[in-house]
Each structure stands twice: as structure tokens, then as C-alpha cells.
Amino acid sequence: MDLKIPNSEKTNDILRNYLAIRLKLINPKIRKVLVNPNFVKEIILHPKRKEIELIFNIAKSGRNLNYFQSKRVIQSRFHDHLLNEWNIYHFHLSSEKDKKSKFVKQVDSLLFVYITDDVFVILGTDKHKYGIFADTKWIEILHDNFPELISQYKIKHWKDVNPKVNATERQTLWDKGYSLPMTKIRDTVYFSPGGGRMTSGHGMNVAESVNDILRWIYKLTDQINEYPKELCEYLQILPEKAKFKVQFGKEKLELVEIESKIKLLEFPEILIEKSELIKRIKTA
Known part of the structure; x- marks a missing residue:
């Protein structure tokens, strides 16, 4: 996979640009694969069932999943807000190779996944549309079905977060370079599982x-x-x-x-x- 990093003589810039790519890539390793219980039934009749099952099997066997990501993932200036804020990846549901890259064909049907070093959680699918990457429903799925995976990000004694924004408003703020470090889900407030990001767009990690x-x-x-x-x-x-x-x-x-x-x-x-x-x- 050819990484696209701007030329620079400064060590700090070289490292930042390299890591901006490297930390978006998923290390191939065997992980425990979990599936949102409410999504299991949908898979059976899903028009992208074949692609979902392919990703499931690749994840379970610990093989390379990066080719399902956006082909811009290898660009240091491409910042994945959803990943930086909530540690949620999105995969393009295609098994067809893109003619100009090593990635799969970029399609509108996306699979959303929460990944840690040990666990691969399939959350669900949706279409590529504005606001979908900032929809709290993805965190809600974790809160409702896999609370142990995000319990470390709970903020005790906090009951609410302001300003209150919807998915499209949050997406707009992210696109303008703002970070919203806390998210309210049901009656619980969480710090961003992805760690948040700097004003440059780079993740805090x-x-x-x-x-x-x-x-x-x-x-x-x-x-x-x-x-x-x-x-x-x-x-x-x-x-x-x-x-x-x-x-x-x-x-x-x-x-x-x-x-x-x-x-x-x-x-x-x-x-x-x-x-x-x-x-x-x-x-x-």
C-alpha cells in the first residue's frame, strides 16, 4: 500500500504525516468478532449480505481489511472525523476492485464497525450521505449492546452536554475543524472513544x-x-x-x-x- 506523504525536512512533520496515515490503518490480527444483535436478522435479506459476510470472515481470520476503507485513507491530509472522534471505521460494501487503486470500488453502501486491539464489532449499515458519519446511533448501539467496550469513557456525575446538536450539525462542526469531546447517549455522557482531534484535523493519538x-x-x-x-x-x-x-x-x-x-x-x-x-x- 503506497502511502502519500508531503515532502518535508522537519522530523516533526514527517512523523505527523506518517502517523496520520498509519494510525488509520487496521493491523491485521485475529480479533473476537461481535455483531449488533438487532443487525443479525437484517443480514439475512440484506442486498450486501455477500460483502458483509466476506468482511466478517476476513476479520475473524485476522487478514487485511484496509482495502475496504476509503481509498483516501493513504493520504496524510485526509482526516477521518468519525474515527478520530468515536473510533468507528466505515467500510465500502463491495467485492469489486477499484481500477485505479488497490482498494475495493467505492460505493454508497457502507458498513460501520468499532475496532479495538482485541474486538471487531459490526454495528450496521447505511448509505453514504451527509450526517451519517456523525450520527449518535452508532455509539447508541455500543451503549445498548456492548457497554463494557466503552465504559472506560463514561463521565461520572455528568447528566447533560451542551450545545445540543443533531447529526448534520455535528458533521458540519467536525468539517469546520471543531471537536466535540463529549457525547450524551441516553442518560450517560461519554468522552470521545477516539480521543478527539486537533484543530489541524489530526487525531489526538x-x-x-x-x-x-x-x-x-x-x-x-x-x-x-x-x-x-x-x-x-x-x-x-x-x-x-x-x-x-x-x-x-x-x-x-x-x-x-x-x-x-x-x-x-x-x-x-x-x-x-x-x-x-x-x-x-x-x-x-
């Missing part, structure tokens, strides 16, 4: 991840500068030839030594302390 990675890079830089001689001796390379860099690996960021092509570690690991490194050199 992007900002948090960028900060975590920058702190990691600064820590590695300090360690390398503190004991370069010992580090090079341990790696059996000449200090004057040693060059270290952080690069994107297959799954994570990694620290490598360019001359020897040795991968030292992956994010968020750090180098061993100087005293421990000296011990290892002596016992090698």
Missing part, C-alpha cells in the same frame, strides 16, 4: 505518538553521545565510520548503524546503559 517518538529519539541521541566509544567497540565498528539513523522498518521505527547495517532496536526500546555495555564487552 497522532499528536501523542509524535511526542512519544520524539522523546525516544532524543533519549537515543543522548545515549549515543554519552558513550560512543563503548558502543562502537561492542558493535565491532570503527568510531570514525559509525553512523546511526532512525528509519521506518516493516512494522516499527528502528535504530540502525549504517556502516554495519546492524539493527540495534525498535521503538520504544532504548540502548542499554553504559555500565551494562562495559560488562558485556568484558565478557564477550
Whole structure:
């Protein structure tokens, strides 16, 4: 999958643009698949039954589901408001491949899904129309049928949220760059399960991840500068030839030594302390 990231020389921009895409992608892994009980009966006569069952089986087997997402998901400047606010994904219900991309054909019939690291919850379907991505009915389904999945986002002692907006009004506010961090469902108020977003449109998880990675890079830089001689001796390379860099690996960021092509570690690991490194050199 080719990611579309604007050119930049700033580490912060590169990371933000990369993560703006990476955090929208679903990691292929086996998850427990749950289905909205009220939607189960609809599936039987649903005109997109074949596609729904295909997605169900792919999710259950832990295979790649990203090809059912919007083909704009690989663009760093495309911000999925529904995902950023409520952690809800939408899939295009098609098994036909798009001629100009690796995604399925983009159609009006959509499947809405709530995904965590362990659970894949099929909420229901609807047509691609304005306001549908900001309709609280998707959170209501979780509240009514799978409350344990969003219980951590409950705000105790809160009874109401203002201003009160409908789906189209909420969609308009999202499109204009506003975030509504709290949502009232029935008699319960929740923080946004997706974490919300910044005024730039990026999800808050992007900002948090960028900060975590920058702190990691600064820590590695300090360690390398503190004991370069010992580090090079341990790696059996000449200090004057040693060059270290952080690069994107297959799954994570990694620290490598360019001359020897040795991968030292992956994010968020750090180098061993100087005293421990000296011990290892002596016992090698």
C-alpha cells in the first residue's frame, strides 16, 4: 500500500504525516468478532449480505481489511472525523476492485464497525450521505449492546452536554475543524472513544505518538553521545565510520548503524546503559 506523504525536512512533520496515515490503518490480527444483535436478522435479506459476510470472515481470520476503507485513507491530509472522534471505521460494501487503486470500488453502501486491539464489532449499515458519519446511533448501539467496550469513557456525575446538536450539525462542526469531546447517549455522557482531534484535523493519538517518538529519539541521541566509544567497540565498528539513523522498518521505527547495517532496536526500546555495555564487552 503506497502511502502519500508531503515532502518535508522537519522530523516533526514527517512523523505527523506518517502517523496520520498509519494510525488509520487496521493491523491485521485475529480479533473476537461481535455483531449488533438487532443487525443479525437484517443480514439475512440484506442486498450486501455477500460483502458483509466476506468482511466478517476476513476479520475473524485476522487478514487485511484496509482495502475496504476509503481509498483516501493513504493520504496524510485526509482526516477521518468519525474515527478520530468515536473510533468507528466505515467500510465500502463491495467485492469489486477499484481500477485505479488497490482498494475495493467505492460505493454508497457502507458498513460501520468499532475496532479495538482485541474486538471487531459490526454495528450496521447505511448509505453514504451527509450526517451519517456523525450520527449518535452508532455509539447508541455500543451503549445498548456492548457497554463494557466503552465504559472506560463514561463521565461520572455528568447528566447533560451542551450545545445540543443533531447529526448534520455535528458533521458540519467536525468539517469546520471543531471537536466535540463529549457525547450524551441516553442518560450517560461519554468522552470521545477516539480521543478527539486537533484543530489541524489530526487525531489526538497522532499528536501523542509524535511526542512519544520524539522523546525516544532524543533519549537515543543522548545515549549515543554519552558513550560512543563503548558502543562502537561492542558493535565491532570503527568510531570514525559509525553512523546511526532512525528509519521506518516493516512494522516499527528502528535504530540502525549504517556502516554495519546492524539493527540495534525498535521503538520504544532504548540502548542499554553504559555500565551494562562495559560488562558485556568484558565478557564477550
